[in-house]
Amino acid sequence: MALWPAYMMVAGVLALAGLAKLRSPKTAAKTLAGMGLPGPAGAARALGAGELALAGACIAAPGRAPALLLATAYLAFAPAVLRLRAARAGGGCGCFGEASAPAGLWHFGLNACAAAVALAAVASPPPGWAAASEHPGELAVAVLGVAAAVALAKLAFTAFPAAWGAYASTPRTGAAR
Numbered sequence: 001m002a003l004w005p006a007y008m009m010v011a012g013v014l015a016l017a018g019l020a021k022l023r024s025p026k027t028a029a030k031t032l033a034g035m036g037l038p039g040p041a042g043a044a045r046a047l048g049a050g051e052l053a054l055a056g057a058c059i060a061a062p063g064r065a066p067a068l069l070l071a072t073a074y075l076a077f078a079p080a081v082l083r084l085r086a087a088r089a090g091g092g093c094g095c096f097g098e099a100s101a102p103a104g105l106w107h108f109g110l111n112a113c114a115a116a117v118a119l120a121a122v123a124s125p126p127p128g129w130a131a132a133s134e135h136p137g138e139l140a141v142a143v144l145g146v147a148a149a150v151a152l153a154k155l156a157f158t159a160f161p162a163a164w165g166a167y168a169s170t171p172r173t174g175a176a177r
Helices: 004-023 026-034 041-060 064-087 105-123 136-158 160-168
Strands: none
Touching (some): 004 041, 004 064, 004 136, 026 041, 026 064, 105 136, 105 160, 136 160
């Protein structure tokens, strides 16, 4: 049960990203085109639908096969972020629709961590819903925690890079007293 929240959070982030691309594919379409891939809005929506379907499968029936597909997705996203970063620094990644941030090393690291969680789930799959529901109180707390973690992870992908950039570029005067 220890891996269950992390696995569900990683799948939930993918679901949120897929929903964002379905709702607002413009940034993802630009990202795909910037990487030399087919970039019409339909391609971005298809990517979003695939992400949503994969996340749904991972959430509905945790197991080795869905975890392997989830790990594969994040392992593909990580170098894609580096490629995008090299191709056009400062451009939005397109991961979360219009809320996307520029591709950077932080984003790469988050994708690598998500891949590591999914790979851990391949080695030791989290329990399914039947096993998790044997303890309804714990399950309710875990579901709430996962929902909060998904929301925070989205902020880590989208808002943190800009906030950190603003902080890092703020001139500091005088010493703290």
